[in-house]
Amino acid sequence: MxxxxxxxxxxxxxxxxxxxxxxxxxxxxxxxxxxxxxxxxxxxxxxxxxxxxxxxxxxxxxxxxxxxxxxxxxxxxxxxxxxxxxxxxxxxxxxxxxxxxxSVDIATFEATPQEDSRVVSFPNRFGNEDPAAAAARAQIRGLIEHAIDDLPDAFRIVFIMREVEGCSVDETATTLGVRPETVKTRLHRARRLLRGTLQDSLAATLGEAFPFxxxxxxxxxxxxxxxxxxxxxxxxxxxx
The missing domain is CATH 1.10.1740.10 (RNA polymerase sigma factor, region 2, helix turn helix motif)
Incomplete structure (x- = not known):
């Protein structure tokens, strides 16, 4: 029993x-x-x-x-x-x-053109290595976490809630006290910043970021x- x-x-x-x-x-x-x-x-x-x-x-x-x-x-x-x-x-x-x-005025940052912005500059160290390998995943996850950490504060929290935790736009907006349109805009900016740093092939590991x-x-x-x-x-x- x-x-x-x-x-x-x-x-x-x-x-x-x-x-x-x-x-x-x-x-x-x-x-x-x-x-x-x-x-x-x-x-x-x-x-x-x-x-x-x-x-x-x-x-x-x-x-x-x-x-x-x-x-x-x-x-x-x-x-x-x-x-x-x-x-x-x-x-x-x-x-x-x-x-x-x-605090940093996020409105100032959002109003600044960021087309070619990069959070941090990472060399392409992994080439065509298999992302399923445990060691490679650990390195890739580290790069992702570092890149997310370097996002502006307001973009980072939206990115974590929407992409890592899978919260809806409305739930994220309600929780943060902003309009749904603001959530969408900040997520778009966060993604664009991260794309300037990370290869698209790393996207599959986002769910493993900050393992609990x-x-x-x-x-x-x-x-x-x-x-x-x-x-x-x-x-x-x-x-x-």
Whole structure:
């Protein structure tokens, strides 16, 4: 017979987001754990698109989850849970970015002709090598990630959400608070910049960019749950 933990894990995984949210709002940590595991990859990728650092992106997501859990009672389902969480992650990530350096006026960049722009100049080192080879894929993925990192901030987040995470134009626009036409324009500019850097043959590896490995997912989830448990214990202690 499966142990109790395995049975509970299977039960959580069969529930839709709406039921999990309702259970999490009633204090069921297992439901919140399942929601985190479903959203971790997108939120990590979005956070990393802003801060451009793996470790800080993890910290951003953990902090955002803590805020989200505290405000879960305010979630009304007017947008999807992932969209709601993504906004919280973006607020946290952009807040850190503003504290770290002054922002760049994206309108100025968008108004500048960029027909021959390149993000970075990469030599054609791979020639006709088979992209299915593991070593080659790792090198290619590194080039892609580096090129994406060097996109202007507003273009990079749109590119990550649309091309890497597969979000729709409307969802991306709603999440970022911009018009759908702006999303389309920025994605077009991002693609054009990347084409100036990367060969078209690399496009098939985009889905592998910024891989979200199991250990990272588990580490982030457990860290958030530990923080919530500590906060609950502190609150309980204050009442005694």
């Amino acid at each position: 499966p142990d109790r933990a395995a049975t509970e894990a299977i039960a959580w995984s069969t529930l839709p987001d709406a039921e999990l949210v309702a259970l999490a709002q009633r204090g069921q940590r297992g439901a919140f754990r399942e929601l985190m595991q479903r959203c971790n990859q997108r939120l990590f990728r979005v956070a990393r698109a802003v801060v451009r650092d793996d470790a800080e992106a993890e910290d951003v997501v953990q902090e955002a989850y803590t805020h989200a859990f505290a405000a879960l009672s305010t979630f009304r389902g007017e947008s999807s849970l992932s969209t709601w969480l993504t906004r919280i992650v973006l607020n946290e990530a952009n807040g850190r970015l503003r504290r770290r350096r002054p 490995l199991g250990p990272r997912c588990a580490r982030m989830t457990e860290a958030v749950l530990a923080r919530l448990a500590a906060a609950t214990e502190a609150t309980t202690g204050d009442r005694l």
